[in-house]
Amino acid sequence: MINVEMRQYGKERSAIRELFEKGKVLKEKYGESNVFDFSLGNPSIPCPEIVNNTLINLLKNAKNLDNNISSFDANYINKYRKLSSTDLHGYSSAQGDKLVRDAISAYLNKTYDADTTSDFIYLTSGAAAGLTISLKALTNGNVNEEVIVFAPFFPEYTVFIKNANAKPIIVEPDYETFYPDLNDFKNKITKNTSVVIINSPNNPTGALYNEQTIIDICNILKEKEREYNHPIYIISDEPYRELIYVDKKYPFITNYYNNSIITYSFSKSLSLPGERIGYILVNKNATDAIDIYSAVCGSGRSLGYVCAPTLFQYSIPYVLGFTSDTSVYKNNAKIFYDELTKIGYKVIKPDGAFYLFVKSLCDDDKEFSNKALEYNLLIVPSESFGIKGYIRIAYCVSEKQIKASIPKFNELYQYYKNCK
Amino acid sequence: MINVEMRQYGKERSAIRELFEKGKVLKEKYGESNVFDFSLGNPSIPCPEIVNNTLINLLKNAKNLDNNISSFDANYINKYRKLSSTDLHGYSSAQGDKLVRDAISAYLNKTYDADTTSDFIYLTSGAAAGLTISLKALTNGNVNEEVIVFAPFFPEYTVFIKNANAKPIIVEPDYETFYPDLNDFKNKITKNTSVVIINSPNNPTGALYNEQTIIDICNILKEKEREYNHPIYIISDEPYRELIYVDKKYPFITNYYNNSIITYSFSKSLSLPGERIGYILVNKNATDAIDIYSAVCGSGRSLGYVCAPTLFQYSIPYVLGFTSDTSVYKNNAKIFYDELTKIGYKVIKPDGAFYLFVKSLCDDDKEFSNKALEYNLLIVPSESFGIKGYIRIAYCVSEKQIKASIPKFNELYQYYKNCK
Numbered sequence: 033m034i035n036v037e038m039r040q041y042g043k044e045r046s047a048i049r050e051l052f053e054k055g056k057v058l059k060e061k062y063g064e065s066n067v068f069d070f071s072l073g074n075p076s077i078p079c080p081e082i083v084n085n086t087l088i089n090l091l092k093n094a095k096n097l098d099n100n101i102s103s104f105d106a107n108y109i110n111k112y113r114k115l116s117s118t119d120l121h122g123y124s125s126a127q128g129d130k131l132v133r134d135a136i137s138a139y140l141n142k143t144y145d146a147d148t149t150s151d152f153i154y155l156t157s158g159a160a161a162g163l164t165i166s167l168k169a170l171t172n173g174n175v176n177e178e179v180i181v182f183a184p185f186f187p188e189y190t191v192f193i194k195n196a197n198a199k200p201i202i203v204e205p206d207y208e209t210f211y212p213d214l215n216d217f218k219n220k221i222t223k224n225t226s227v228v229i230i231n232s233p234n235n236p237t238g239a240l241y242n243e244q245t246i247i248d249i250c251n252i253l254k255e256k257e258r259e260y261n262h263p264i265y266i267i268s269d270e271p272y273r274e275l276i277y278v279d280k281k282y283p284f285i286t287n288y289y290n291n292s293i294i295t296y297s298f299s300k301s302l303s304l305p306g307e308r309i310g311y312i313l314v315n316k317n318a319t320d321a322i323d324i325y326s327a328v329c330g331s332g333r334s335l336g337y338v339c340a341p342t343l344f345q346y347s348i349p350y351v352l353g354f355t356s357d358t359s360v361y362k363n364n365a366k367i368f369y370d371e372l373t374k375i376g377y378k379v380i381k382p383d384g385a386f387y388l389f390v391k392s393l394c395d396d397d398k399e400f401s402n403k404a405l406e407y408n409l410l411i412v413p414s415e416s417f418g419i420k421g422y423i424r425i426a427y428c429v430s431e432k433q434i435k436a437s438i439p440k441f442n443e444l445y446q447y448y449k450n451c452k
Numbered sequence: 453m454i455n456v457e458m459r460q461y462g463k464e465r466s467a468i469r470e471l472f473e474k475g476k477v478l479k480e481k482y483g484e485s486n487v488f489d490f491s492l493g494n495p496s497i498p499c500p501e502i503v504n505n506t507l508i509n510l511l512k513n514a515k516n517l518d519n520n521i522s523s524f525d526a527n528y529i530n531k532y533r534k535l536s537s538t539d540l541h542g543y544s545s546a547q548g549d550k551l552v553r554d555a556i557s558a559y560l561n562k563t564y565d566a567d568t569t570s571d572f573i574y575l576t577s578g579a580a581a582g583l584t585i586s587l588k589a590l591t592n593g594n595v596n597e598e599v600i601v602f603a604p605f606f607p608e609y610t611v612f613i614k615n616a617n618a619k620p621i622i623v624e625p626d627y628e629t630f631y632p633d634l635n636d637f638k639n640k641i642t643k644n645t646s647v648v649i650i651n652s653p654n655n656p657t658g659a660l661y662n663e664q665t666i667i668d669i670c671n672i673l674k675e676k677e678r679e680y681n682h683p684i685y686i687i688s689d690e691p692y693r694e695l696i697y698v699d700k701k702y703p704f705i706t707n708y709y710n711n712s713i714i715t716y717s718f719s720k721s722l723s724l725p726g727e728r729i730g731y732i733l734v735n736k737n738a739t740d741a742i743d744i745y746s747a748v749c750g751s752g753r754s755l756g757y758v759c760a761p762t763l764f765q766y767s768i769p770y771v772l773g774f775t776s777d778t779s780v781y782k783n784n785a786k787i788f789y790d791e792l793t794k795i796g797y798k799v800i801k802p803d804g805a806f807y808l809f810v811k812s813l814c815d816d817d818k819e820f821s822n823k824a825l826e827y828n829l830l831i832v833p834s835e836s837f838g839i840k841g842y843i844r845i846a847y848c849v850s851e852k853q854i855k856a857s858i859p860k861f862n863e864l865y866q867y868y869k870n871c872k
Contacts, residue, residue: 041750117498164756306762330461336584342726
């Protein structure tokens, strides 16, 4: 009675993990510094110093308090400066500590005119949890329900959609901008469409949707909501929101569309992907916003998320608005983009995130990725992102590594040139 | 298209949370120290000092490393003493860091003769995640599948079982020992039984199953496995494993039954419930153990658990075998048990955990719990644990609070005595 689908998910892992394993073998054979691993989106820049300092302060205070005063009293003296160890590591309320949610809502109001309150924020164990929780909350478990994703997309979206028992529907990109093809989008919306996931800045292309694209997407959905007479929700997945390298406005989704939810993670902005800390924001102007928030709470409970990790919860008010030194990624993006285009590669110019999306030199991107392995280059075929003919390069690595890899990319290019 | 079931889960919360909210109102009215809150299982003892010290050391080392050497090199110098900030807070492998899993398996082998390896350990965000992950891994999503729980049981079990799309089947207790009624157990097993959840020391009774009970349960299951010709898995939920106050052997389930999985949390033993850190152990002698482990990995992936929080993962090797000062709970249990029985209450003598299970003074435990509120006593009716006519008292509070509550329990007792 083992769940065969789960076994398969566990065995296959993702194509990215598979590549990671192949990379390990190469590294053993050729040595660490001779293998160029661009497979994983694991931040390479340390978190800003304030993060570890805050954590240490919270822990040190907690230690002193346990010796001197009862945890019961400490709770009410000064919530943030003097949390005893039992408070610091104890259960928070399921939706997250109230004062932490207050701090987040104040930050979002100040930064994005979000017009929200702590009552619409739910702390999560990262954006992946935010997605599984939201998707389950916004679909009723009926297999007919459809969730639209814009290709190319983060591969786990389809896994998370299936967990909610819904069906992923893939919309093609415009191959110039790598924004969604709006005609295809319009055609793919049906009476069964419950949710549309957007992800900007985008993994894997680095594209940042401009305001007009957001407006166009929202207008199409508003029309379809009227046509089908039920809400169609946008889930905006925003782990890369602070990783933007161009001078463009970030169109904050709740200002454009009422039936929207944001899933956010501090993984990329603060280089904390392993710590699993983020939040869901429910647009308070959504149809039945309070019911949606309840369903988010219920869905989190049902999936086993008791509360977001508390030490990291309590650190949030101190670190909001800080980011890792993202200029490093911006610099990497520029060098890598320039060098690869100089060789002759067709590269999508990235506006944000830390990925380059590059046209494969042969039709079959998997074959191309395998060929690249022969040059000790680990790059992910686009097939797993829902489109064919591209590869993804994660440039959250050292500049040195990027520069050292260029001759290999050149050799790979020459190989294909000579083939033709 | 909001998920109505999830909305309901979110609105209702549990009876325990409901009581917690009522308590808040009382505390505002009568003052914190005049309300006796025995509703929540939130550890009242600080974690052992080594926990916060280890966390601080890991964070301090990480800070120094970020200034001096590249994260890339730091990874390989000395995994535990010198993790850079990017490593410390970076993604671990999905099943948890290999060396952390090594440490856990070594500890379990030494302490319980567990005969396991790191390949069968999967780190989780606490025991709740361990349960939702295991339940989904061991059931195929077919609504006919049944999961047996022994009443009284932790109320969230039914929520987690329904998340796996299975049906909870409740077995009655023996009302003397509060071990399962083995005849009822035998009768409730059907061809659709996939999983049996056991929980010892038990929430809410504090009962610790003795070895013979474990053997009896396993023998019944082995017979039924032969009869139905398919595995029936035991999930042993063990957050209270180190909270035992009697001199009894702890029968470690994998030594008694092959088709078993353990879900463990450091929440109670180390007073870290908010941090969400624990693990799943798959018995390596289970039928298709490797497939089960794969299904656990896949199920974790599908539910959105990317990895267990890494700072806490890396602290585990240093804190294994330590516990909070559980003698405080033992002392609380003794005082509370003695005082309540002296008044005339019928109390189940607890062997472990931090709960007292007490016979309600009227048939309707919910009515009794409501009446107790009039005496500023917050106690949970047993209805939510799957049986009627009892209440649960969580004694993870200060000794002072327990002693101050006794006159109130006396008044409550006299009220019911005078009624009759």
